[in-house]
Amino acid sequence: GMEDGPAALRLCREVVPALPRNTGAMVAVSLSAPPAPFVPDQFHLLPGYALLVAGFGSEEEHSNAIAPIREGLPTLFEFVTPLPYIGLQSMLDESEPWGAYAYEKALDLVDFSDDVIDVLTEQAGKKSSPMSFMPIFPLQGAFTSVGEDDTAFGGSRTPHYVCNMTATATDAGTLELDRSWVRETWEALCPFSSNQGGYVNFMTDVDENRVRASYGAAKYARLSAVKAKYDPDNVFHLNANILPA
Template sequence: MTQILGIDVLRTQLAGRVIDKFDFDYDTARAVWNGGIDRHPAVIARCTGPSDVAAAIAFAREGDAQISVRGGAHGSWGAAQPEGGLVIDLRDLRGVSVDPGSRRAWCSGGATIGDLDGATTRHGLAVTGGKISHTGLGGLALGGGLGWLVHQTGLTADNLLSAELVTADGRTLGVSADEHPDLFWALRGGGGNFGVVTGFEFRLHEIGRLVYLGLFFWTPEHGSEALRIGREVAASLPRNAGLVMAAGLAAPDAPFVPVAYRGTPGYGLMIAGFGSALEHHRLIAPVRQALPPLFEFVTPLPYVELQKALDDTAPWGSHAYDESLYLQELSEDAISVLSENMPRKSSLMSFITILSLGGAFADVGEQETAFGGSRLTRFVVNVTAIAPDAELLATDRAWARSMWQALVPHASGSGGYVNAMADSDADRVRAAYGPTKYQRLAGIKARYDPDNVFRMNANIKPAPLPRCLTGRIEPE
């Protein structure tokens, strides 16, 4: 629907602000991280809590308007920006409270990773977050949540203890292992298919106030060797460490980079240590011995700064597109695909990251959560085309798709990480979850959102259940 009538009525129903195209800050309010997305929602509802969310849902449904949910607005395909629809905007809900005694945090639905990290690290605590600090916590957690701490603490979703959710019919539910356990399972990986989450409770872990980072960088001609070194580090990576390999990433404009090499694309290893300085030294020493880097940077730093280390690779307003897949091993064939295709990108900003998986991530059973990926897989590969303008992105979108297709024969299964999947058509979503999980998710979707109100996402279609089985669900 391209126009929603009666917006003034909605203004009387919400405590928060209602914005439309006649407001002076409409363009600012509708903007999302991906500057290549330029849709025009009819209404932006800046919700202040569950009652505002319920009123906005009811208003949109009455007008048959498409609903989107905006947290950090960081998704590459612009799920937070519906053309002619209604945005449930949670950006004013960014509070985080921490109970250091019980090691728990309550986060409002619009909080970012940076908001969470800033609150928890004051107490020497943390939970797995993504690798870009201005990413919305809600979307990250609901799709899984991969980051530096995945070896030590598992997925963000693995640490979800409870949630507050507003359903398609306007009810506010407390969701946990004891309340609506079917929905609790689905929220841990099933994305935003089941309602609007206005609050999350997470288990926290001791992290200390300082962590250790080792960054090593090589020129493209040493790319294959750099990836092999990363593979060797990953094979024995301890739980209290994290590893990201980056291919095609431009050397930063930083004091530790020789001036002549700043902005030069190459291959990097980033090795984070969450134990002692000596443990980190022992972890990175073989890297130097195997292949002297063009430059390196080894330093202690606060965890919040580690979480911001890659922020400059994804500036707000960039034009972006991404693909992802899992690898059981970083084989010689996969390394060849990466090194041979990397020079074909056009934008200096485009790159590939390979995150090592294992440890606490692998401790969780395959069916314990709805996460769309095998717990036995060893690496997740994100192919990111990113550019300052649409023309350059069009070229590198084709490069990203070609790279992804060339890697698929070496992938662990046919699915990808739903949080890094710009093309999320029905077949891709089914492949991401696999038939067993998808069928279970579709059944839960039919109970809580039988009309598929929440569909601007990696959408799971409701299973065709009899109407008598939909509606209010009592705890199992």
């Protein structure tokens, strides 16, 4: 529940970094419980905190991985099941239906520090649409075995979180309210961010400074040189754009 936010995020701070290498996770802040069969009726559409864990090993390995989560904090409900990969990829599709109004921003966080937890829990209850929430993605495990200069992916290759704030609504008025919520949350988290550019796929307001921040100065310069060679006229510009050198 919403009142359990500080305890839930402190638990995530402990258990997420300890997850096995073949396990992925997402921390969901102010996620409204879906009206699904595994959710008790009294919790339908109520916002709260969720930890989604995807294990790619055996059933026993998955049980061992989630045991500290079960032991750490009582949950309102849980759902554990085998799931095909395409099911995993599409499990949140209904939260972003075709034709919905949407807006998002993101930044990187080194950890769920006490300051970060204070901001997240304070902002969590201020959204207007049940479709809006904050999906936070831990980047760790195999992600950290790749050198920072080995790919075009921005940000550090040390363990950290990509914190996405997404506003989604079925009408423009509610979207306007939650756009402000996203921007206020992003501004409040900026002092604790290791990369305010975040992940370019979570960038609705695209401006050159944030694109440069996302990649970092050195990597942006390398990509800009590649762009100058293969697309000197910047034909491909309807994106988080890298300008030709």
